[in-house]
Amino acid sequence: MTDAKNNLLYFFDRPNEPCFMQKGEDKVVFEIPDHYYPDKYKSLSNTLSNRFGNEATKRIPIRNITLPNLEVPMQLPYNDQFSLFVPKHRTMAAKLIDIFMGMRDVEDLQSVCSYCQLRINPYMFNYCLSVAILHRPDTKGLSIPTFAETFPDKFMDSKVFLRAREVSNVVISGSRMPVNVPINYTANTTEPEQRVAYFREDIGINLHHWHWHLVYPFDSADRSIVNKDRRGELFYYMHQQIIGRYNVERMCNGLPQVKPFSDFSAPIEEGYFPKLDSQVASRTWPPRFAGSVFRNLDRTVDQVKIDVRKLFTWRDQFLEAIQKMAIKMPNGRELPLDEVTGIDMLGNLMESSIISPNRGYYGDLHNMGHVFAAYTHDPDHRHLEQFGVMGDSATAMRDPFFYRWHRFVDDVFNIYKEKLTPYSNERLDFPGVRVSSVGIEGARPNTLRTLWQQSTVELGRGLDFTPRGSVLARFTHLQHDEFQYVIEVNNTTGGNLMGTVRIFMAPKVDDNGQPMSFNKQRRLMIELDKFSQALRPGTNTIRRRSVDSSVTIPYERTFRNQSERPGDPGTAGAAEFDFCGCGWPHHMLIPKGTAQGYPVVLFVMISNWNNDRIEQDLVGSCNDAASYCGIRDRKYPDKQAMGYPFDRKMANDAATLSDFLRPNMAVRDCSIQFSDTTVERGQQGLVQTDRRERSCGCKDLTADEIDALIRKPYYYTKCNHKHHIF
Numbered sequence: 001m002t003d004a005k006n007n008l009l010y011f012f013d014r015p016n017e018p019c020f021m022q023k024g025e026d027k028v029v030f031e032i033p034d035h036y037y038p039d040k041y042k043s044l045s046n047t048l049s050n051r052f053g054n055e056a057t058k059r060i061p062i063r064n065i066t067l068p069n070l071e072v073p074m075q076l077p078y079n080d081q082f083s084l085f086v087p088k089h090r091t092m093a094a095k096l097i098d099i100f101m102g103m104r105d106v107e108d109l110q111s112v113c114s115y116c117q118l119r120i121n122p123y124m125f126n127y128c129l130s131v132a133i134l135h136r137p138d139t140k141g142l143s144i145p146t147f148a149e150t151f152p153d154k155f156m157d158s159k160v161f162l163r164a165r166e167v168s169n170v171v172i173s174g175s176r177m178p179v180n181v182p183i184n185y186t187a188n189t190t191e192p193e194q195r196v197a198y199f200r201e202d203i204g205i206n207l208h209h210w211h212w213h214l215v216y217p218f219d220s221a222d223r224s225i226v227n228k229d230r231r232g233e234l235f236y237y238m239h240q241q242i243i244g245r246y247n248v249e250r251m252c253n254g255l256p257q258v259k260p261f262s263d264f265s266a267p268i269e270e271g272y273f274p275k276l277d278s279q280v281a282s283r284t285w286p287p288r289f290a291g292s293v294f295r296n297l298d299r300t301v302d303q304v305k306i307d308v309r310k311l312f313t314w315r316d317q318f319l320e321a322i323q324k325m326a327i328k329m330p331n332g333r334e335l336p337l338d339e340v341t342g343i344d345m346l347g348n349l350m351e352s353s354i355i356s357p358n359r360g361y362y363g364d365l366h367n368m369g370h371v372f373a374a375y376t377h378d379p380d381h382r383h384l385e386q387f388g389v390m391g392d393s394a395t396a397m398r399d400p401f402f403y404r405w406h407r408f409v410d411d412v413f414n415i416y417k418e419k420l421t422p423y424s425n426e427r428l429d430f431p432g433v434r435v436s437s438v439g440i441e442g443a444r445p446n447t448l449r450t451l452w453q454q455s456t457v458e459l460g461r462g463l464d465f466t467p468r469g470s471v472l473a474r475f476t477h478l479q480h481d482e483f484q485y486v487i488e489v490n491n492t493t494g495g496n497l498m499g500t501v502r503i504f505m506a507p508k509v510d511d512n513g514q515p516m517s518f519n520k521q522r523r524l525m526i527e528l529d530k531f532s533q534a535l536r537p538g539t540n541t542i543r544r545r546s547v548d549s550s551v552t553i554p555y556e557r558t559f560r561n562q563s564e565r566p567g568d569p570g571t572a573g574a575a576e577f578d579f580c581g582c583g584w585p586h587h588m589l590i591p592k593g594t595a596q597g598y599p600v601v602l603f604v605m606i607s608n609w610n611n612d613r614i615e616q617d618l619v620g621s622c623n624d625a626a627s628y629c630g631i632r633d634r635k636y637p638d639k640q641a642m643g644y645p646f647d648r649k650m651a652n653d654a655a656t657l658s659d660f661l662r663p664n665m666a667v668r669d670c671s672i673q674f675s676d677t678t679v680e681r682g683q684q685g686l687v688q689t690d691r692r693e694r695s696c697g698c699k700d701l702t703a704d705e706i707d708a709l710i711r712k713p714y715y716y717t718k719c720n721h722k723h724h725i726f
Contacts, residue, residue: 004106005142007060008133011113012145015126019117026058033064036115063111068099073120073128081278082123083391084218085370088303093128094219094354096120100132101222106139126150131217135225146558147210147394148203149458152473154394155203156181157275160473178456178474186275186398193270193400195253198592199246201398202477203457204558204585208628210394211582212238215629218353218367227355229635230642232347236413237642238628239406244526246403248507248591252598252672256511260408261369261401264311267291268376270400274389286388288401292376299381304371311372314363315412318349321362322416330358339420343641346416350409369405370396414523422651430608430664432493433535438503438604438666441543442483446602446670450593452678453479455555476678480546480590487542487604487666489535497535498609500638501542503528504646506657508599508669518655522646525603527551527627528589530638532609546589551627553583555681583625593672600672601657605645605665612639 010023010030019030020037073096076082076089083089096116103109109132116125126147133139148155163179186201187194199205216234220226247257261268271290278285294308321327326334327345335357337345348356352364374391378384389395396402440446456472491497504525510516516524530550533542547554591598614635630636641647650660657667 004110005139007110008106008113008129008139008142009144010060011117011129012126012150015117015122015150019114028058028060030060030062030114032062032114036062036118038118041118060110062114063107065108065111067112067115068102070096070099070116070119072096073099073116073124076121076124078119078121080121081386081392082121082127083371083374083387084127084213084393085367085374085391086302086304086387087364087367089124090219093124093217096124096128097131097217097220097225098222100128101136101220101225109136109139123151127214130214131220131225134215135222146207148207151394152457153276153278154392155206156473156475157185178472181473181475183452183476186273192255195255196246196249198478199249199588200400200402202585202588203475204477204555205588206394206397207558208582208584209242209397212629213393215582215632218351220354223355226353228630230344230630231353231355232344232349232351233642234628234630234636235347235351236343236410240410240413240523240643241526241628242397243403243407243410244524245588245591247524248526251507251511252592252594252674258400258403258407260411261404262408262411264294264308264315264372267293268373268401268404270404272389272399272401274395274398276389276395285395286377286385288373288376288388288390288399294372294376295379297372297375297379299375299379301381304375306368308372310363311365311368314365314368317362318346318365318412319415321349322346322412322419325416325419327357328361330360337416339641342416343413346413350412366409369409373399373401373405410523417647418649420648422648423645425662428605428645428664429662430499430606432491433497433499433606433608434490434492434663435604435606435666436488436490438485438487438602438668440483440602440668440670441486442481446668447597448483448590448593448670448672449481449675450590450672451479451675452476453587453681454678455681477587478592479587479679483546485529485542485544485546485602485604487544487606489540489542489606491535491537491540494537496537499533499535499606500530500609500612501533501544502530502605502607502644503544504603505600505670506603508601515656517653518657518660519649519653521657522649525643525646526591527643530627532613533606535606547586549586549589549625551584551625552586552589553625554586557583558585582629584628591672593674595674595676597671597673600670602668602670603657603665604667605662607640607644607664614639 007028010028011019013023014021018041020032020041022029073092076092082093084093099112100109103112113125113129130144133142133144152160160179160181184194184197186197216228216231217226243258250257268288269290271288271292273287274285276285294311296307297304299305321337324334325337325342327337327349329335335345336342345357349358349362350366352359352362352367356362370390371387374387374389377388389399390401390405440448443449454474454476456474458472485503487501489499505528506521506524506526508515510520528549528551529544529546531544531548591600614637616634616637626637627642636642638644645660652659661667
């Protein structure tokens with residue numbers, strides 16, 4: 001059974017090549033029944049089997065089963081784009097997921113996959129198989145390759161692949177040098193939005209967005225796959241945090257906060273030219289010109305026929321529900337939007353999954369906003385164009401309009417949040433716990449340092465019909481020096497306590513350099529970490545490393561290479577589940593800052609763990625990025641509202657953060673200083689620690705020695721390498 005589970009991963013190797021061709025570096029071949037071959041290959045089945053099988057090091061016999069009805073998922077043409085936002089595509093994907101989930105064992109799943117891989121659209125096949133692997137009890141231990149590794153065309157400039165193919169055809173695998181991906185290639189400096197392209201086009205951020213929607217799919221006959229704990233609230237909070245982070249990045253780069261797109265008939269000021277080519281659809285992703293507008297859609301090929309006015313109707317019905325604090329149910333009754341479950345219901349209505357309480361009335365507002373934006377260039381399909389980047393969860397965050405659309409969505413949620421009763425002192429204070437100070441310990445006290453870093457990602461798995469072997473792409477991304485929080489706490493109760501430490505960061509001033517009211521600043525509070533902490537009587541000093549953030553996953557998980565996975569799937573030694581790929585990329589934990597030092601306020605709160613805790617046992621090892629992703633097969637590990645204590649306004653709209661503080665809270669003015677220099681991953685000069693190795697690059701050092709040394713401005717290691725901390 002373990003071999004059969006492992007064999008499923010070969011379907012992610014070179015997804016455009018037929019599965020009867022050699023897969024993987026070990027040249028594995030699926031031996032499929034003759035009638036599994038598509039018509040164009042049937043007359044050559046014996047020839048093909050002999051041709052690819054003779055050089056194979058391993059043959060995988062495919063069980064001949066009674067195949068299910070694949071009529072619905074096969075309606076999407078093989079060489080078209082696939083979008084979870086298009087209702088027809090969601091229906092087809094849900095059917096295929098149900099088929100994969102319904103296979104009686106892994107061998108049957110392997111069999112139907114070999115048939116589907118030759119016929120089903122590769123993007124949809126990859127998505128549905130990934131969802132099935134994530135949710136089937138007999139495959140949960142598999143760690144699927146990252147989407148960037150399988151379909152790199154969704155994440156980088158098409159010129160990269162021309163150079164990569166040239167390299168792979170000329171140079172043997174072991175001697176191939178990485179192909180460079182330019183950091184700015186979609187526009188020049190005359191376009192103001194290009195100042196934050198490093199954020200929008202970051203590979204790790206776009207992988208996070210894709211993987212989140214993989215973990216939380218829209219539709220399935222098995223409601224348990226969709227109906228996860230607080231799923232609607234998590235949709236709200238994850239995207240709210242994205243908008244908050246994006247606004248901080250804009251302010252660091254001298255740009256105003258993003259404007260919500262609330263008038264659906266207004267022109268879209270920002271244009272976007274993605275510079276991406278689709279290897280499956282064999283065409284360039286279409287651009288959106290500045291001044292484009294939402295137009296009525298009549299695309300028979302996608303079964304999409306909808307008037308723009310429908311968006312206004314759905315919006316107004318949302319606002320009516322929030323005004324009444326109740327939603328209409330299909331039976332005519334009203335369901336109250338209470339302070340505990342209201343945001344979850346609104347989130348499920350907004351994303352319009354199968355667990356929407358009233359999909360027929362409240363419609364498909366969020367998803368169709370993506371669809372309208374994705375088809376501005378060809379709303380009636382007269383030019384035979386496919387959707388733009390807003391139509392794909394793997395590419396949508398590249399587009400400046402994504403943030404305008406989600407700012408509108410977040411504003412709708414915020415209207416509901418502002419109707420809730422502000423938190424009372426009893427709900428904010430933790431009697432007997434006093435936080436005297438919080439600070440950042442690094443190269444300079446209370447100063448965070450950022451710079452550029454070059455890293456590599458493996459493309460070989462996704463480059464079809466080229467010589468096999470490793471093909472690396474070198475890309476440049478934002479990075480920060482690692483640091484640790486130091487929190488001084490006094491427990492005056494005389495007994496042991498358990499607290500929840502909540503750490504946030506926000507700008508000190510607004511776009512115009514003026515101090516912000518609490519109600520404005522709270523929406524820019526980005527969560528950095530959350531963890532439980534034992535508090536002994538008296539003074540406690542809490543030290544917490546930035547790499548242990550409950551928001552992020554390390555580089556090795558964002559860009560994990562499947563071939564380097566230790567152990568067999570499902571074993572204790574493997575400890576890498578597919579869920580591990582969900583999490584904000586750690587290199588984007590801290591905003592860019594400025595050369596002069598961007599002023600921010602660091603906030604810490606310690607709440608009563610007895611009021612926060614969720615009684616449950618945890619599974620697997622991927623529970624460390626729960627803030628944005630939840631925990632696999634378990635409840636969200638915090639009873640408080642997501643974003644607490646900043647998810648509600650204060651009674652006094654003019655109040656400031658200092659007015660909000662309680663004795664169990666503290667703030668510290670900090671600075672984010674950006675250095676416009678570039679280092680390579682692993683290069684001396686950027687000190688980083690990994691959650692598993694905690695290594696600065698010199699393997700001779702122990703974890704304790706590293707902890708001691710990183711507090712110094714520079715140091716000599718036992719191997720005589722000199723390391724500087726910026």
